[in-house]
Each structure stands twice: as structure tokens, then as C-alpha cells.
Amino acid sequence: xxxxxxxxxxxxxxxxxxxxxxxLITELHRRSAFYRRIAVVAQGFxxxxxxxxxxxxxxxxxxxxxxxxxxxxxxxxxxxxxSTLRKEVEDNVRALGFEARSIANPRAGEPVDTxxxxxxxxxxxxxxxxxxxxxxxxxxxxxxxxxxLGQTTDRMLLIVATKIGGVLLILYFIRVLVVLxxxxxxxxxxxxxxxxxxxxxxxxxxxxxxxxxxxxxxDAIDMEKTPDxxxxxxxxxxxxxxxxxxxxxxxx
Numbered sequence: 001x002x003x004x005x006x007x008x009x010x011x012x013x014x015x016x017x018x019x020x021x022x023x024l025i026t027e028l029h030r031r032s033a034f035y036r037r038i039a040v041v042a043q044g045f046x047x048x049x050x051x052x053x054x055x056x057x058x059x060x061x062x063x064x065x066x067x068x069x070x071x072x073x074x075x076x077x078x079x080x081x082x083s084t085l086r087k088e089v090e091d092n093v094r095a096l097g098f099e100a101r102s103i104a105n106p107r108a109g110e111p112v113d114t115x116x117x118x119x120x121x122x123x124x125x126x127x128x129x130x131x132x133x134x135x136x137x138x139x140x141x142x143x144x145x146x147x148x149l150g151q152t153t154d155r156m157l158l159i160v161a162t163k164i165g166g167v168l169l170i171l172y173f174i175r176v177l178v179v180l181x182x183x184x185x186x187x188x189x190x191x192x193x194x195x196x197x198x199x200x201x202x203x204x205x206x207x208x209x210x211x212x213x214x215x216x217x218x219d220a221i222d223m224e225k226t227p228d229x230x231x232x233x234x235x236x237x238x239x240x241x242x243x244x245x246x247x248x249x250x251x252x
Contacts, residue, residue: 021198024198025195025198025199028191028192028194028195028198029191029192029195031188031191032188032189032190032191032192032195033188034188035184035185035187035188035191036184036185036188038180038184039180039181039184039185039188042177042180042181042184043181045177046174046177046178046181049170049173049174049177050170050174052170053166053167053170053171053174056162056163056166056167056170057163057166057167060159060162060163060166061159064155064158064159064162068148068155071148072145072148072149075141075144075145075148076145078141079138079141079142079145082134082137082138082141083134083138085134086131086134086135086138089127089130089131089134090131092127093124093127093128093131096120096123096124096127097124099120100117100120100121100124103116103117103120104117
């Protein structure tokens with residue numbers, strides 16, 4: 001085996017790199033590191049997308065149930081407030097009715113205060129209109145709450161549609177990120193190989209700079225194409241050839 005010093009030469013005897021070449025190597029290393037960081041960020045986004053997709057798939061029903069319970073609680077609370085205010089208005093109507101009867105039936109010898117009686121009756125009419133409005137609001141809210149409680153089929157369809165749509169969207173996002181990840185990784189390796197070629201060229205005199213760049217660069221490797229699986233028929237033929245005895249032994 002040829003000793004390494006005879007192949008690469010003595011480092012002290014080699015001329016130093018030209019300043020422009022050294023600057024070019026530094027710039028190539030900087031670009032390689034920059035694109036490598038972008039690839040790492042893209043890889044992190046891919047991992048986060050996968051985790052987010054799994055969380056969305058498993059916790060969609062839990063989140064939907066939480067929002068549903070929150071909506072039911074909100075409507076029930078509003079119904080309770082409307083009912084409490086309606087009862088207060090009804091109590092006020094009863095008090096006004098008692099006051100109106102007292103005014104309409106004064107003591108003996110006292111005149112009927114028609115102005116005050118008209119004012120009290122107007123208040124009673126306004127209060128009764130308010131009671132009717134609040135009853136309508138309570139009925140509408142109760143109907144909406146009952147519809148939410150009875151939407152079993154719609155809930156399941158919503159959950160399934162949310163899961164499928166969310167997963168498909170995340171898969172598309174992951175596909176885009178994987179393409180970017182491969183591109184920036186190859187770009188980083190491309191610049192790194194060019195820098196290594198320039199730095200190693202003065203040590204190797206048996207190949208040209210172009211050949212050295214082609215050796216150190218993965219440009220010829222197709223990252224998109226997966227290797228073809230072995231042919232079962234060829235594997236079976238190889239197995240039969242190994243298991244069969246040699247021709248001479250069979251002739252003997």
C-alpha cells in the first residue's frame with residue numbers, strides 16, 4: 001500500500017492557498033451552513049406537522065365536545081338570566097296591579113286619581129310587553145339548546161369531516177416541506193462538496209478539479225427515485241442455481 005505522505009505530499013511543502021481561493025472556500029462554507037439551517041428548520045416543521053396532525057386526529061372529538069358543552073352552558077346561563085329578570089318583572093307587575101286596584105277603589109269620599117291610574121296602567125302594559133319578549137327569548141334559546149343536544153348525527157359527520165380535512169391538509173403541508181427539506185439539504189451538500197474540492201485539490205494531483213468535484217458531490221444521485229425492489233424470478237433462479245449440483249458432479 002502506498003504511504004499517505006507520498007499520495008498527498010508534505011503539507012509544509014505545499015504552497016498556501018491563494019487569498020481569493022480561501023475567500024471562495026469561506027463563502028461556500030457559509031452558504032452550506034445557511035442552507036443547512038434552513039433544512040433543519042424545515043425538518044422541525046415536518047416533525048411539528050406530524051405531531052399536530054396526530055393531535056388533531058385524536059383530540060378533535062374532545063375539542064368538539066368541549067365547544068359543544070361551552071355553547072350549551074352559555075345558552076343555559078342566558079336562559080337563567082332571562083328567567084330571573086322575567087320573574088322580577090312579573091313581581092313588579094303584581095305590585096303595580098295591586099297599586100292600580102287601590103287607586104281605582106279609593107276610600108269613601110276620596111276622588112279617583114285618574115292621572116296616576118293611567119300612569120300605573122301604562123307601566124303595567126310596558127312590563128307585560130317586556131315579559132312577553134323575554135318569554136320569546138327563553139323559548140328561542142331553549143330550542144337552540146335542545147337542537148345542540150339532539151345533533152348526534154351532525155356532530156359525528158362534523159368530527160369525521162374535520163379529521164379527514166385536517167389530516168389531508170397537514171399531509172399536503174408535510175409534502176411541501178419534505179420537498180423543501182430535500183432541496184436545501186442537497187444545496188447545502190453541494191456547496192460543502194465544492195469547498196472540500198477546492199481545499200483538497202492541492203493534495204491530490206492524479207485527478208482534475210472537475211473530476212474531484214464530481215467525486216465529492218452527490219449531484220448524480222437521484223433523491224426522488226426510490227431503488228427498485230429485486231425481481232422475485234431472478235432471486236428464485238439464483239436460489240435454484242445455488243442448490244443444484246455442478247455439471248461435472250452430475251455427469252460423474
